[in-house]
Amino acid sequence: MVLNDILERKRKEVENLKRLMPLSKICELAAKDKEPRRSLKASLSKNKQLHFICELKQSSPSEGTIRENFEPKSLAQEFEAAGAISISVLTEQN
Structure with missing residues (x-):
């Protein structure tokens, strides 16, 4: 459970x-x-192309550690360079 x-x-x-x-x-x-507030809806509405929302996640309760060398800043920069329209960041401690 x-x-x-x-x-x-x-x-x-x-x-x-x-x-x-x-x-x-x-x-x-x-x-x-x-x-200033940023709007995901506005970002997604800019054009009709496919958009990516990428996720930063070091671990999960069911899987445990997903990535040992977790560097969120560099990963976020890689996501942005690859065209991510938004980045979801898991902030749960457990």
């Missing part, structure tokens, strides 16, 4: 994070953020 284990672990993690920073504080910080 890998999925159930992931869900239980994530529930506990979220509860701990809520104690560290309440939602109201997160909303306050988000409101102050002036970074």
Whole structure:
């Protein structure tokens, strides 16, 4: 039951994070953020050609380590050079 284990672990993690920073504080910080938003939908709508969304992922709960020498910055640059329209980054610690 890998999925159930992931869900239980994530529930506990979220509860701990809520104690560290309440939602109201997160909303306050988000409101102050002036970074321009990028739109995946807009990027995909630019033309009718085939688009690639590449994924950066060092490991997975079911497969374990996928890539030993994981260098996300250089991989992202390779994806961009190969024409990736977007990059999905797995940020889950477990």
